[in-house]
Amino acid sequence: MLLSVIRLYTSHVTEISCIKGCLNFDPSSGIPPLWTSLPPEHWTRHHVCDWLQYCCDSYKLDAAYISFSHFNVLGVQLCSMTKEDFTEAAGICGQHLYSILQDIRTNGEAEGDTEGGSACLMWILIILGMQSSHLWEFLRDLLLSSEDTSGILDWEDQEQGIFRVVKSEALAQMWGKRKHNDRMNYEKLSRALRHYYKTGILERVDRRLVYKFGKNSYGWH
DNA sequence: AATTGTTTTCCTGGTT
DNA sequence: AAACCAGGAAAACAAT
Numbered sequence: 001m002l003l004s005v006i007r008l009y010t011s012h013v014t015e016i017s018c019i020k021g022c023l024n025f026d027p028s029s030g031i032p033p034l035w036t037s038l039p040p041e042h043w044t045r046h047h048v049c050d051w052l053q054y055c056c057d058s059y060k061l062d063a064a065y066i067s068f069s070h071f072n073v074l075g076v077q078l079c080s081m082t083k084e085d086f087t088e089a090a091g092i093c094g095q096h097l098y099s100i101l102q103d104i105r106t107n108g109e110a111e112g113d114t115e116g117g118s119a120c121l122m123w124i125l126i127i128l129g130m131q132s133s134h135l136w137e138f139l140r141d142l143l144l145s146s147e148d149t150s151g152i153l154d155w156e157d158q159e160q161g162i163f164r165v166v167k168s169e170a171l172a173q174m175w176g177k178r179k180h181n182d183r184m185n186y187e188k189l190s191r192a193l194r195h196y197y198k199t200g201i202l203e204r205v206d207r208r209l210v211y212k213f214g215k216n217s218y219g220w221h
Numbered sequence: 222a223a224t225t226g227t228t229t230t231c232c233t234g235g236t237t
Numbered sequence: 238a239a240a241c242c243a244g245g246a247a248a249a250c251a252a253t
Contacts, residue, residue, distance in 0.1 A: 106252095133251085135228075168240085181229080186241085192228055194243065199226095208237075208241060 040105050043075025055097055059219040066090040066097075079105065096218055135192050136201050138178060139163070140213070140220050161213030161220050162205060 035043060035051040043051070052071055056063050070089030071078070078101065086094035142153050143163055152170045156162040165171055168186035176184030193211060196202035200216035213220050 102253095133227095179228085184229085188229060188231090190242075191230085191244085195227075197243095206242095 038075075040075050040079050040101060043078065045072060045074060048073060048075060048078050051101075052097070055100055059096060059100070060221045061090075061093045061096060061218065065093045135175065135189070136196060136213075136217055137219075138175060140217070142174075143220065156210060158221065161217070163211055163213075165209040165211070168209065 033050060033054050035047040035054070038047060040051075048071060052066070052068070055061055056066070067089050070085075073081075081089075081098075083095065083098050086098040088094070090097060139153065142149055143155060143158075152165075152167045152174070154164055154166055156164045165186075168190075172184050172186040172189045175189055176182055193202060196214070197204055200214040202217070203212045203214040205212045
């Protein structure tokens with residue numbers, strides 16, 4: 001178990017450095033948020049609160065939409081809340097919170113090692129698990145990482161969520177690598193992006209290689 | 222095991 | 238001519 005984690009870790013250091021920009025903690029201090037030391041089922045109210053705070057900061061969720069009284073609960077209760085419960089408690093933010101929580105739960109459970117003393121490993125696993133698998137999240141995290149995207153993808157106007165693909169084929173290669181698909185190219189990647197127009201994840205910008213995050217995406221800014 | 226949502230693949234035709 | 242953009246159709250995959 002330990003070895004596989006280490007192996008997983010070393011094979012993903014570059015990805016970690018890519019996404020750490022969107023996570024709100026200072027790697028030099030090495031202190032992960034409180035809640036990462038336990039599986040959600042065992043969180044206290046305080047952990048839940050801490051996690052909420054973390055989500056608001058990291059994903060730029062507007063706290064004004066969140067009814068905090070609905071979240072004054074223990075981890076077990078939080079875990080038993082349905083997607084509808086989350087929606088009731090926090091609208092669209094609730095849906096995001098719900099999927100973030102489910103992410104943490106499934107990735108934590110999969111490893112089956114939650115005993116004390118492994119806080120740091122849990123932290124690594126959670127970070128790895130947070131590598132979002134969706135294309136738009138991949139782009140968002142790349143943009144947010146601000147480091148060595150080496151002119152492949154850049155903000156045009158971050159306030160408005162407008163970004164430009166600078167090296168289209170290089171970007172496609174990165175995406176292909178993430179998906180273990182060496183047949184990926186920009187032609188296909190861009191088709192996937194165009195599917196996002198109808199779901200509001202992206203909005204059309206009528207300029208070549210320029211895209212804009214839509215109302216159903218979050219976490220950029 | 223079935224359903225639904227997302228991504229990939231391929232394609233035809235149009236634009237810069 | 239090369240690189241993009243628009244979407245339809247359908248297959249493949251992933252998540253639930």
